[in-house]
Amino acid sequence: MNPQYIPVPTPTTTMIVSGVIALAILLLLSAILGALGKRKWKTFDEYLVGHRDIGPFITGAALSASYISGWAFCGSTGIVYTLGFSGMWFAGIWSLVGIVPCIWLASIKTREFSVKLGATTVPETIGRRFESKMLQTIIAISMLFFLFMYSVGQLKAGASVWYALTGLSPLWCLLLSIFVAWLYMAMGGYVGNQYAMALQGLIFAIVGTLIGIVAIVQSGGFYELTSKLVAQDPKLLSLIRPDLPKLGSTQLMSSMVGILATPVIFFTMAVGFPHNVSRFLGMKKMTKKDYFWMVAIVWLFTGIPIMLDCSSNGLVARMLYGPQLLKIEPWRGDLAAPMLSHALGGSPMLALYTAGLFSAALSTLAGMVFIMSANITRDVIKLWKPKVSDQSMLVLGYILIAVFLFLPFYWTLVRPPELLSIFMGMAAMGLGAVFFFVTAISYYWKRATKWGAGCTVIYGTIMTLYGGWAVLFKKTIGMGTMEWILVIGCGVIYFVVSLLTKPPSEKTITLLFPARK
């Protein structure tokens, strides 16, 4: 042990018991909220979207929860702990530059379009906006493909932290977590899920803010923190690290091409993620005041915790523990956030952190899984076979939710196939680039066509697969360069193909884009 740094704690009975209690309370409250959601639906349509009467506080909190994943709550601190300040570009310093424009661009329009078109899912809204069942199917399949890849890694942070801190296998803890998630989604449908997500958003917002502020105070402030980090390694205070490889994911910290791509990545991801946009399907008609409060909640819940989480928290962890955590295989930097919480407040703070981390991980996963299930039931089967009974779609939905929750659980315990791991890393960027245009821009540009949207989906899907191979496997392209190829390519194809093809009927255009009085 280096006397310069504090020792790395090992699991104690108090740590295990307090962690179990915190997680049990989180899961119990989530299940209760799911049960409350049961009163809000009777038909398959209501199961998918409720009564469209959810207010700004629940919608804002659920949006924060769907966006902030387990990775954002744990891995981002680990990146800054490992690389220093330059890691913040990749770790999510631009999160607000994505999630706030997501409200600006998509909230009112998603509700308005889906109500006018009688749609209950995002693919259905877009399919009807372009008067194309085939486009709805293509979007649903593409969404399913991207969300499936992205969902696989969602429980990893929770499993790593659980095992490292309690010494217990994450099997039962994860199995119980996904069972409760299944329960509140199956019982409460969209509304139950939205309630549970809002609670989870509240929990990680409180925990993240608390840890971030206590960390800065206990470190002695910015000057003291800087002094100690410079003594360790002055590179930790650099905003750009030209010494790191300019190919692969490190391009996001090592070159201006990569750093400039980071706000674009976070912007398109937040606006394009279907699990973010879906939060607005069930919201009530907003007044100016409601709208303001929704933005304020998202700023509070996402902005403050994530700004601290992906910058100062990693640096304070580095100041306290030095590079010791990097030597602990296989978690390394992932231990920075939990160890920091232990250093700041012992077992109680660590228990709170565990609840916050599981809140972040479960909410994002549940948001995605609900959409994946509806992609199959509503956007493919019910679309082409409308006579299929609602009851059979509900039952199939329950089964699909269970399957889509089980697969990430399985691949958290058992190493996923290498090909899946590679594509997983690019899924979020692909989702963002494709659906930023196909969803958000289609709400505003009435000249857009089904062909423009369809070709964008196909291009984005192919390029994401290529990107996974070239950026993460062969490392022949930088991640930032790939983001530019994806976004610019999707944009050019969307606009050019739309201009060359026939727009939807005048009736639909007049309905969705009424002339200003």
Add this chain to the structure above:
Amino acid sequence: MPQVDVSAYMGAWYVWGAIFIGTFLMTFIGTWIIIKKRRWEE
């Protein structure tokens, strides 16, 4: 241990602070503009 002059390294915090304040202003000024400009059916 002698105190090292780290003022040259504080620039990173200024950038971080600028992003923090910038995103705060972006959020509330942008929302204020949208509330003012948008047609609200209330």
